[in-house]
Amino acid sequence: MKDTVLEVKDIKKEFVVSRFGRKKKIYALNGVSFDLKKGEVLGIVGESGCGKTTLGRVISKIYEPTSGECILNVEGKEIDIAKLDEKKFRSYRKYIQMIFQDPFASLNPRLTIYTTLYDVLKAHGIGNKDYRNELIEKTIKEVGLENYHLFRYPHEFSGGQRQRISIARALILNPDIIIADEPVSALDVSIQSQIINLMLDIREKFGVSYIFISHDISVVRYISDKVMVMYLGFAVEKAPVDVLFDRPLHPYTKALLSAILTPDPKKERTRKKMILQGDVPDPSKIPMGCVFADRCPIKKDICEKVKPEEREIEKDHFVSCHFA
Amino acid sequence: MALLEVKNLRVYFHTREGTVKAVDDVSFTLEKNETLCLVGESGCGKSVTALSIIGLISNPGKIESGQILFEGVDLVKLKKSELRKFRGTEISMIFQEPMTSLNPSLKVGFQIVELLLEHFNVSKTEAKNLAVEFLKKVKIPDAVGTYDKYPHQLSGGMRQRVMIAMALISKPSLLIADEPTTALDVTIQLQILELIRDLKNSLGTSVILITHDMGVVANLADKVAVMYAGKIVESGEVFEVFENPLHPYTVGLLGSIPKLDTPKNSRLISIPGNVPRLINPPKGCRFHERCSRKLEICEIAEPPEMTIGNSNHRIACWLYSDEFQGAVDTDERYGS
Amino acid sequence: MQLFFTKKKTNFSDVWYRFRRNKLAVIGLIVITLFILVAIFANYLMPYDPYKIDIRNRLKGPSKEHWLGTDDLGRDVLSRLILGTRVSLRVGLIVVGISATVGTIIGLLSGYAGGWVDNLVMRIVDILLAFPGILLALAIVAILGPGIDHVILALTLTGWVGYARVVRGEVLTIKEEEYITAAKSSGIKKSVILFKYILPNALSPIIVLATFGIAGAIIAESSLSFLGLGVKPPEPSWGSLLNVGRRYIMVAPYLSIFPGIFIMVVVMALNFIGDGLRDALDPRLRNK
Numbered sequence: 012m013k014d015t016v017l018e019v020k021d022i023k024k025e026f027v028v029s030r031f032g033r034k035k036k037i038y039a040l041n042g043v044s045f046d047l048k049k050g051e052v053l054g055i056v057g058e059s060g061c062g063k064t065t066l067g068r069v070i071s072k073i074y075e076p077t078s079g080e081c082i083l084n085v086e087g088k089e090i091d092i093a094k095l096d097e098k099k100f101r102s103y104r105k106y107i108q109m110i111f112q113d114p115f116a117s118l119n120p121r122l123t124i125y126t127t128l129y130d131v132l133k134a135h136g137i138g139n140k141d142y143r144n145e146l147i148e149k150t151i152k153e154v155g156l157e158n159y160h161l162f163r164y165p166h167e168f169s170g171g172q173r174q175r176i177s178i179a180r181a182l183i184l185n186p187d188i189i190i191a192d193e194p195v196s197a198l199d200v201s202i203q204s205q206i207i208n209l210m211l212d213i214r215e216k217f218g219v220s221y222i223f224i225s226h227d228i229s230v231v232r233y234i235s236d237k238v239m240v241m242y243l244g245f246a247v248e249k250a251p252v253d254v255l256f257d258r259p260l261h262p263y264t265k266a267l268l269s270a271i272l273t274p275d276p277k278k279e280r281t282r283k284k285m286i287l288q289g290d291v292p293d294p295s296k297i298p299m300g301c302v303f304a305d306r307c308p309i310k311k312d313i314c315e316k317v318k319p320e321e322r323e324i325e326k327d328h329f330v331s332c333h334f335a
Numbered sequence: 336m337a338l339l340e341v342k343n344l345r346v347y348f349h350t351r352e353g354t355v356k357a358v359d360d361v362s363f364t365l366e367k368n369e370t371l372c373l374v375g376e377s378g379c380g381k382s383v384t385a386l387s388i389i390g391l392i393s394n395p396g397k398i399e400s401g402q403i404l405f406e407g408v409d410l411v412k413l414k415k416s417e418l419r420k421f422r423g424t425e426i427s428m429i430f431q432e433p434m435t436s437l438n439p440s441l442k443v444g445f446q447i448v449e450l451l452l453e454h455f456n457v458s459k460t461e462a463k464n465l466a467v468e469f470l471k472k473v474k475i476p477d478a479v480g481t482y483d484k485y486p487h488q489l490s491g492g493m494r495q496r497v498m499i500a501m502a503l504i505s506k507p508s509l510l511i512a513d514e515p516t517t518a519l520d521v522t523i524q525l526q527i528l529e530l531i532r533d534l535k536n537s538l539g540t541s542v543i544l545i546t547h548d549m550g551v552v553a554n555l556a557d558k559v560a561v562m563y564a565g566k567i568v569e570s571g572e573v574f575e576v577f578e579n580p581l582h583p584y585t586v587g588l589l590g591s592i593p594k595l596d597t598p599k600n601s602r603l604i605s606i607p608g609n610v611p612r613l614i615n616p617p618k619g620c621r622f623h624e625r626c627s628r629k630l631e632i633c634e635i636a637e638p639p640e641m642t643i644g645n646s647n648h649r650i651a652c653w654l655y656s657d658e659f660q661g662a663v664d665t666d667e668r669y670g671s
Numbered sequence: 672m673q674l675f676f677t678k679k680k681t682n683f684s685d686v687w688y689r690f691r692r693n694k695l696a697v698i699g700l701i702v703i704t705l706f707i708l709v710a711i712f713a714n715y716l717m718p719y720d721p722y723k724i725d726i727r728n729r730l731k732g733p734s735k736e737h738w739l740g741t742d743d744l745g746r747d748v749l750s751r752l753i754l755g756t757r758v759s760l761r762v763g764l765i766v767v768g769i770s771a772t773v774g775t776i777i778g779l780l781s782g783y784a785g786g787w788v789d790n791l792v793m794r795i796v797d798i799l800l801a802f803p804g805i806l807l808a809l810a811i812v813a814i815l816g817p818g819i820d821h822v823i824l825a826l827t828l829t830g831w832v833g834y835a836r837v838v839r840g841e842v843l844t845i846k847e848e849e850y851i852t853a854a855k856s857s858g859i860k861k862s863v864i865l866f867k868y869i870l871p872n873a874l875s876p877i878i879v880l881a882t883f884g885i886a887g888a889i890i891a892e893s894s895l896s897f898l899g900l901g902v903k904p905p906e907p908s909w910g911s912l913l914n915v916g917r918r919y920i921m922v923a924p925y926l927s928i929f930p931g932i933f934i935m936v937v938v939m940a941l942n943f944i945g946d947g948l949r950d951a952l953d954p955r956l957r958n959k
Contacts, residue, residue: 058520059491071856104858116849120955121871130867131857164954169609180857199376199610200547204591204603211602226521233593233603256595270521272550274592276573279553286529287522289476290490 015084016187016220017047017070017107022079022093024062024069024244038297039065041244042079047188050214052221054235054252056228056267060291062244063224067190069093070222071107072100083107085187105135108181112193114173118165124151124176125161128183135184146183153216154179155209171202175209182213190222195230207234228271232256237327240264243294243302246321250328260324260335263303301333309334336407338508338541339365339388344401346380346387353614357383357396359565365558367508370535370542372552372573374588375562378610381545384562385511388543389428390418406508424454427502431514433494437486443497444470444482447504454505469500473530492523496530503534510535513545528554549592553577561585564611564621567640571648581643582652583626620653628654689951696947702940710756719747721754722905730923739929742912743919748926751907752933758819758908762892763885763937766826771881773827774834775870781835782842783865793839796832804829805894812900819892822901826888834880841873848872875949882945886938909933 024040039062047053055063068074070081072092081093085106092103111117118127125147132143148158154175165173174194181189191210195203207230213219225231231238231252238255240248240263248261259265269285289306298304304314311334319331346358358380365371373381386392388403390410403410405426410418430436438446447466451457457465463482470478473496486494495515502510512531516524532555535542544555552559552573559577560570561584569582580586590604597603608625611617617624623633632653640651690696709716718738725745733740739748781792799807808825815821845851846869854864893910895901902908909930916927 109856117853119850201606204605270525274549276553
């Protein structure tokens with residue numbers, strides 16, 4: 012496909028952690044696939060430990076995947092970046108940039124904003140000094156900040172402004188894909204919407220694709236074109252956003268949607284809620300059957316024994332459940 | 336008589352950089368078996384308000400003036416030792432991150448028993464039985480097993496349940512919950528909110544819930560007070576405030592949350608600017624710099640608190656003052 | 672547009688500006704500068720010949736002639752202290768300068784590399800730390816022969832270990848910070864991450880260690896000198912003067928008090944400088 016910028020196929024990631032000398036394998040990603048088109052926003056939702064953060068970091072090669080393919084379609088070529096070593100990936104790094112959750116932690120406290128941005132351009136050998144300065148000024152305006160902000164340090168900014176700086180850092184390389192890992196979760200509600208609006212403006216203007224990782228389903232619904240629901244390192248349901256919210260099929264998706272609190276007391280108190288029992292299971296023990304079996308309200312015997320295959324129920328609507 | 340009556344509370348923090356007016360002239364009442372939500376963004380003073388009720392304001396913070404009447408007793412006037420008698424028995428508190436309020440090196444059950452032995456005249460076996468009973472009450476599946484576990488062996492949701500058990504075991508009249516579900520996953524959040532509602536009803540406890548999440552308010556509150564920069568800008572019955580939000584800040588706050596029916600490709604309502612610093616709060620109305628319906632008076636004078644109609648819907652905004660009534664049509668809903 | 676960028680303050684002038692605003696740090700800097708000048712111009716400042724023995728006037732307390740009194744051989748204490756500044760400051764500054772630099776670099780690389788490199792380096796560090804440093808230095812000087820340069824070498828060889836350990840610990844925490852991950856994901860080179868992103872954030876414990884390290888080195892030199900492995904006897908250093916004074920602590924306490932005060936003043940001055948430097952290097956503290 013021509014307009015696909017990224018195609019992820021059956022990506023897996025295992026971590027080995029040792030605690031008190033005992034080694035334990037954590038299965039963070041257990042074969043996730045999706046594709047991302049130019050200018051599209053893919054929302055990834057799920058609770059802590061579902062692997063959504065790991066997925067973002069594997070695609071941006073902060074972590075090396077254990078197996079699988081990650082095909083980047085840029086410069087008219089298709090490259091499997093999952094196979095590239097660090098040196099070879101360097102020249103592709105500028106196509107995939109990240110925005111992190113905590114705007115207080117993701118900026119080096121000892122560098123001015125100017126230096127932070129300049130270092131990025133320098134690392135990729137972009138332009139000479141004048142050109143870099145021009146680009147920095149242009150980018151900082153793009154994210155709604157001013158020139159005089161450039162020579163300040165991160166602690167002099169509010170959370171929302173820092174997140175703007177993080178966006179500038181990603182945007183300055185003119186990437187095709189921006190992976191945003193919980194970009195608004197740490198911000199106040201009134202500031203969240205500023206940042207979301209900014210991200211949407213940037214997409215409109217530059218045609219960048221987003222992978223928007225969040226636990227906040229109402230934000231994901233608002234910003235995404237399609238959504239992937241993750242549970243314990245598996246993608247249990249994938250669908251265009253309206254389809255997923257109109258016709259959720261996987262019981263976990265239903266529970267997740269049901270857990271969204273509506274800011275309207277009348278609706279909130281009368282709507283039917285589906286309260287899940289239990290907690291997210293331990294990612295070091297992946298059950299033999301369906302990963303959701305032990306919390307699932309419609310579980311049958313087969314669920315504990317056989318892993319459900321991913322099926323396409325309607326166009327672009329995929330689900331992994333025996334009874335969907 | 337109301338269970339709790341906070342009158343003109345002012346809590347200031349005297350720092351080297353200046354005086355932070357964290358809570359500035361805040362008043363509200365809480366009836367028995369009622370849930371009040373204090374909602375607002377970081378730094379609006381909602382947590383400080385709660386901490387002053389339970390007497391945990393410490394240097395450089397100080398309750399400057401005001402009354403906190405708990406069953407008629409003014410907690411502000413009490414000595415530390417007298418206040419301690421209320422804390423943990425009559426008034427209990429749970430926090431956002433339960434891991435930091437549990438001792439990591441002691442078993443959960445032991446910590447509950449310690450608490451009981453300190454506050455009540457019970458034997459060790461009685462305390463143990465009571466502890467298990469309450470672990471069951473907060474719907475921990477394996478109560479007896481959990482009794483013998485260390486905090487780190489429990490999930491976040493389970494730890495919060497343990498904290499709730501510890502807070503309610505003394506059957507307090509007032510439970511203060513400071514962002515109790517913020518650190519939890521969404522499906523777990525719903526479990527905990529249901530639990531708080533059930534326990535409140537079965538034990539007859541009043542609840543002050545502090546949150547930044549309008550959804551939580553909609554789920555649980557009887558009354559809501561919206562705080563901004565150390566002041567309550569709007570308060571009232573939850574249905575009334577959500578249905579008919581009047582203060583531009585409340586309207587903006589509600590509008591900035593993407594709802595299920597927000598049209599795609601539209602932009603969210605956003606409140607420009609940042610939350611002000613409370614060392615030098617803006618003159619006049621503290622919200623005027625970010626307000627899109629600002630009047631001239633807003634920059635000069637603080638808006639008085641007034642009641643709308645004959646409900647207890649109260650608001651501090653010049654737009655609804657009689658003097659400026661002509662300037663706006665009160666029915667005109669803004670932003671929607 | 673160009674004008675705007677030329678207005679940019681350099682990092683150095685920024686740090687200097689913040690350092691200057693800390694009064695204690697400036698005082699510390701002046702004191703150390705004075706001591707360095709004393710060391711350089713010792714020959715012109717000494718009121719008496721520091722080696723001239725005058726048995727009749729031995730162990731005389733402070734007086735108009737001898738401001739700080741005389742020692743067990745009747746030599747002028749002030750003169751000896753002034754001359755001793757040379758040895759002591761040299762040992763202190765060089766030992767700490769080299770071992771802090773070496774230790775920091777080793778700690779940085781070891782912590783950032785992780786894996787077997789880190790394991791190997793840390794085992795070496797553990798072994799070196801298991802011996803009392805002074806004993807090790809003693810052995811080294813014993814092999815190389817006495818002399819102030821050998822003392823410096825010996826103290827440096829044992830001194831870097833502490834820095835390496837502390838820096839490595841800092842690196843281990845800092846490299847997990849999100850801004851390091853962010854820098855990596857922006858494609859910043861490893862060497863830049865190490866020296867521009869990690870090192871400045873690991874500086875404060877290094878500065879604290881270094882200021883105390885200088886005092887430690889001055890004392891260590893005295894112990895080695897006491898055993899005849901450092902400066903040769905008639906040549907004074909603060910440490911050796913302190914040692915001599917110890918023998919007469921009951922009859923002539925001033926013999927140990929004055930060298931002690933000198934060492935203390937230097938250490939305090941260095942501490943003030945260290946504090947000031949640490950704060951000046953941290954942009955977060957700029958407004959306070």
